[in-house]
Amino acid sequence: MRLAKTPERKVWAENYSDWFHKILSEVPVYDTRYPVKGTGIWTPFGFKLRKGVIEIIRDELEKANHEEVLFPLLIPDYMLGKEGDHIKKFDDEVYWVTHGGRDLLDVKLALRPTSETAIYPMFQLWVNAYSDLPIRIFQIVNIFRYETKATRPMIRVREVSTFKEAHTAHATREDAENQVQDGIAIYSRIFERLRIPFFKSIRPEWDKFPGAEYSVAFDTILPDGKVLQIGTVHFLGQGFAKAFDIKYMTANGGYEYVWQTCYGISERAIAALISTHGDDNGMNLPSNVAPVQxxxxxxxxxxxxxxxxxxxxxxxxxxxxxxxxxxxxxxxxxxxxxxxxxxxxxxxxxxxxxxxxxxxxxxxxxxxxxxxxxxxxxxxxxxxxxxxxxxxVDEALGERSKKWMAERLTKVTSLDDLQKTLDSKGGIVEVPWCGGRGCGEEMEAKMNARILGTPYHDEMVVECSQSCVFCGKDATKAIRIARSY
RNA sequence: GGGGCCGUAGUCUAGCUUGGACCAGGAUGCAAGCCUGGGGCGCUUGUGAUCCCGGGUUCAAAUCCCGGCGGCCCCA
CATH class of the missing domain: 3.40.50.800 (Anticodon-binding domain)
Incomplete structure (x- = not known):
């Protein structure tokens, strides 16, 4: 009898891309042979795995008083275009339905790239009085984005088949900001249940969700050292409320716009789940999502x-x-x-x-x-x-992934070390930064990396005596940089 | 955004440079039978390919050219 050894993580680490493709096709989880670019098929096994993940997401949202809904896939062009920043970003990525049979449609219909502009016109109808608030809803649907970059199964797709989006509306800024906190707590619990390690960062001004005041993102690190965004929570302020005229009557008879948040998770979470726990023998699934335990x-x-x-x-x-x-x-x-x-x-x-x-x-x-x-x-x-x-096993998977990721957060104070770290071990590198947008974007270009943002709350580590790693001015905050998907 | 490589049975792949002897070879898988059985056994037989799609060149195209679709990788 040959003795079994603890599986290695050689191919997993050194040839992650091959490893991931192999898992998807050999298990099989997700069949990529469908002849439309950026789409894929959840196999029976993959679907069960996906279902397990969805159940955890749904459970956490429902426990936190979110109700599930289902909105249409199609969004009329005049609705999609209502919020200026939003449409600016998504304009290049939208699939349009232009014909019904042979007739040209009077109103072009977009396949939702995300559903703010589908949902918020209905909020406008649903919200009249203070007592209609807060609203906390979510849906789990497919969305479409015409990706021009190279697609990658489950990680960069044109049809995101598993998009959980939550949308909330509140009477006050404070309520909405508290909801952001809640959203972050919900996501933390979801990823903890999946044993997926993460770092939370406030995305830089130029990389926040289009239409949001600020965005907090959850990032994980894949076996090749590149960062994958697996969830985002956005504070929308009143921007969408003003664009869609969502108001409620106040105690003194006036009207006030609602304050909003939204947050999303996609099948990237499943890609992270598969990748984070894998080894050269295949996947390791936490028992709560394993179709067979x-x-x-x-x-x-x-x-x-x-x-x-x-x-x-x-x-x-x-x-x-x-x-x-x-x-x-x-x-x-x-x-x-x-x-x-x-x-x-x-x-x-x-x-x-x-x-x-x-x-x-x-x-x-x-x-x-x-x-x-x-x-x-x-x-x-x-x-x-x-x-x-x-x-x-669950415990061990959690410990291993957490440790693995902690080892890939590096703090340096010089540009040279930043470059070296990015080139050698990858992961996330934290540096002191002046906070200037121009400086940040230049640094991104020079380092060929992406600024993930500043550490969120408890992870804040800035020391004010330091100077910006790029321009040398006084640093106002720590910033995280990484090569990313 | 820029560049490169690629598309041949379910999967991986040989053949392509130099067109013909390829009604496309191998491995794996799958099916049947035997043999086995505590870490991918072995043997026999069988099965399986519009050579991605469309057009062109040619006596002749998997092979050369053009276009499309799809995939992978690298760089910014």
Missing amino acids: AVIIPIVYKGKEEDVLKKCNEVKGILTSAGIRTAVDDRKEITPGNKYFAWELKGTPVRIELGPRDIEAATAVLVRRDLLQKTVVPISAIAEGTKKLLAS
Whole structure:
């Protein structure tokens, strides 16, 4: 018997792009062979994984008093164009429906690139009085953006198939800013449940959401050291409210515009989930999103098939009643070793091997996916043993990803070190910065990197004695820079 | 935004430079049978390709040219 070793992360780290494509197609999670650029197909397995992630998102939003809705895909051009900054940004990225059958449409219809301009005209109708506020809604839909850069499965697509967008309206600035805090807290909980590590940054002025006053973004780091934005929370102020005339009547009979926020998460979160926990054997899924949490592999010898399979199904019954999503891989055509590889690729957190030797001893062999370590557990304690192991795998995945990412946040104070760090280990680099837009944009160009923004709240680290890493003026804040997707 | 590489069975790939001996070769997968079975066994047989699409050049195109669609990589 060959001993299994803890999987390496060599290909994962050094050839991440290949690794990711391979996972998507071999598991399979997401089929990219559909002949329209920037689109893809969620396979049955991928769909289950996606569903698991969506359920966590939905759960956190609903617990925080958000209600789910569904708005139309089509947005008339005059609505899309109402808020000036917003349309300026999205104008180049919109798909237009121009025909109905053979007739040219009188009003062009956009495929939503995001839904502010679809939702807010309805807010205008829904909001009359103070008592109509706050509104907290969300929807999970597809959106379309005509990306001109090279597309990349799940990470840069033209049809974002899994876009959760929340939209809120409030009576006061304070309420809305509190909602921003809530949104950030909700997202933090979502990513923590997925064990995806993140840094929060306030995006620079020139990179905030078009139409927003400010944007707070969640970024993670992929195995190749490049940064991926996985969520954003925006404070919209009253810009959209004024553009869409969303007002409520105040106590003294006057009218006041509402204050708004919106926040979004896409399937990039799923790309991050797959990438963050992966290794050279495939995925590692946290148990809460793993379509199968424990797979039982029968070790079948000739003449004993019946006994072994019977036992496997019995154990499956025990685990299922204990609330563990369990499968028995009873395929006869392939050998156990083959099955191990297949289920490891899929990221199944726990494998249970059950053969004649185990049945004899009334035990089972439990193998954790992340480390491929084996433990022998009595069948009488199989449910507790599996649960404990699942928890332990979850814990370990969280610790590993958190540690990995913490190691990729570097703080330097010179331009030279900034360049070197970006070129060698990538990740996020924090430097003192003067706060000037011109300086920032020049630095982005020179470093061939993106300014992610300033650390959000608790992560603030600026020391005022330092000078701007780029222009040398007094630094007013720390800024994060990274190569990004 | 700029540049490069590429598209051949489900997947990966040989062939393309120098057009013909390629009704396209291999591996893997898939199916059946045997042998096996605690980490991708082996053997036999079978299956599977509008050579991405359209046009052009030519006696002759997977191969050369043009356009389109699609994919990957690098740089700004």
